[in-house]
Amino acid sequence: MLEQNVEHCKKCKRPNLGIGNVMLVHLLADSVTVVGSIRSILEPQFKVHWSLLHDNSADMMRPHAMIVAVELHNVEKIETLRERLASFDRSKKRIFLLPTKTHRSIAQAYALGATGILSFPADKQDLTGELIDRSQPPASSPSQASAFAGAALLKSMFSAATSGQAPDVKGVESTGPQIVDSIAADGLSSWLDAVRNYHRGTYQHCLLVTGLATDFGLSLGMNSSDVDRLYRVAMFHDIGKSRIPLKILDKPSRLDSRERQIIETHPTAGFDILSSNLHISAETLDAVQHHHEYLDGSGYPHGLMGRSIPDIVRMLTIADVFAALIERRPYKETMSRECAYEIVCSMAGKLELSLVKAFKAVALHR
Ligand SMILES: [Fe+2]
Ligand SMILES: [Fe+2]
Structure with a gap:
């Protein structure tokens, strides 16, 4: 499913993760409906690669940022998500979109490595702002x-x-x-x-x-x-x-x-x-x-x-x-x-x- 046209550098042949000025975002979601709604917000400003929670055949890439839109009240889903996230670089931004923000769901998201948490459905300005403004760890002082x-x-x-x-x-x-x-x-x-x-x-x-x-x-x-x-x-x-x-x-x-x-x-x-x-x-x-x-x-x-x-x-x-x-x-x-x-x-x-x-x-x- 993830044959989504990863472009390669013409010189070194490695995957070109920053295509032009477009940031590569990997979206991990629990339904295609959710995927569609988030892609409609982010594309074409961002290049969105996506996979569904239970599709463990998907090839993982090294995106600049991850968005996780998975419901966190179900123990089985949380365990599956934990396994899936283990394949992704922990040092990158991980934005969790939560349909209901409670202390418990927020704590769960942070336990899974969230670096930012927003509401779902996502507000375009909030989500793009989170991706752009804080896409690099800003600890320069x-x-x-x-x-x-x-x-x-x-x-x-x-x-x-x-x-x-x-x-x-x-x-x-x-x-x-x-x-x-x-x-x-x-x-x-x-x-x-x-x-x-x-x-x-x-x-x-x-x-x-x-x-x-x-x-x-x-x-x-x-x-x-x-x-x-x-x-x-x-x-x-x-x-x-x-x-x-x-x-x-x-x-x-x-x-x-x-x-x-x-x-x-x-x-x-x-x-x-x-x-x-x-x-x-x-x-x-x-x-x-x-x-x-x-x-x-x-x-x-x-x-x-x-x-x-x-x-x-x-x-x-x-x-x-x-x-x-x-x-x-x-x-x-x-x-x-x-x-x-x-x-x-x-x-x-x-x-x-x-x-x-x-x-x-x-x-x-x-
Ligand atoms: Fe107080
Ligand atoms: Fe206080």
Whole structure:
């Protein structure tokens, strides 16, 4: 079936995978109807070779990118897909198209080597954008490399939490220093750009908070063990969102009161996920549970006030609020760092004023 006219270089006779400027994409799908709908989006801009999931006689090639459009709720299909994917180069982009995006299907896709996940039916702009803009691993700077390492770690931690397994705590110990070093070398702005350009959703948010909290510590001249404490609490702080339905997390409009109630369970859910893990410190557990508490008692889940909120949690909360404001979302303009800092300043009484003042350098200048 895959005799689909692979062109060859006239000089070296090897398969010409980049035909002219056309990128070669291999599509693996579970029905010809799905194949047809995706080809209609991609051709002729991309050269699409395709095979069906159960056609293991198909010759495999070395495409620039793979698209997988297979339903992931069926155990037998997942096993077949795993076997088929073993023949493809793991270093290439693998975009999974999911008819229903749930934590479980997303975790399954990442376990199968997904590098990107989109909805099916696919939106032409999203799919072609994913193929073109990120067709090469963009880790050309320390910031980009450490952001990719951080995102991979977050994906594995969220996948583990979703499937009831223990998150990879040791991974934070190796990735955290890489993030600190890259921010120290490249500067915070470079880190923020790398994260906002290449990462999305909750992972983008957690990476932004980690960079901001880490740089907050660096800007204050904290010693390295205190900076380490900051990246630890930041990387884990929203792990409880792995228990929140994606339709709420990714909702493009304002949450209603019931949805707001559900999302406000994430600090307690995060505590539950991590509390039995012997490698998690009491400080990290406290930060996970209380990063939405405000000094005036108006936060959640416990309405803590003043001194009952430790300094490290106060710093994390400032980084968290600021990160949420400057995130890049498909449905809203990215807020400037100046406007975001003004909003943080307007939260006097909720956030500690001296820390907010100290955060100014991080927010605006670094
Ligand atoms: Fe949170
Ligand atoms: Fe957060």
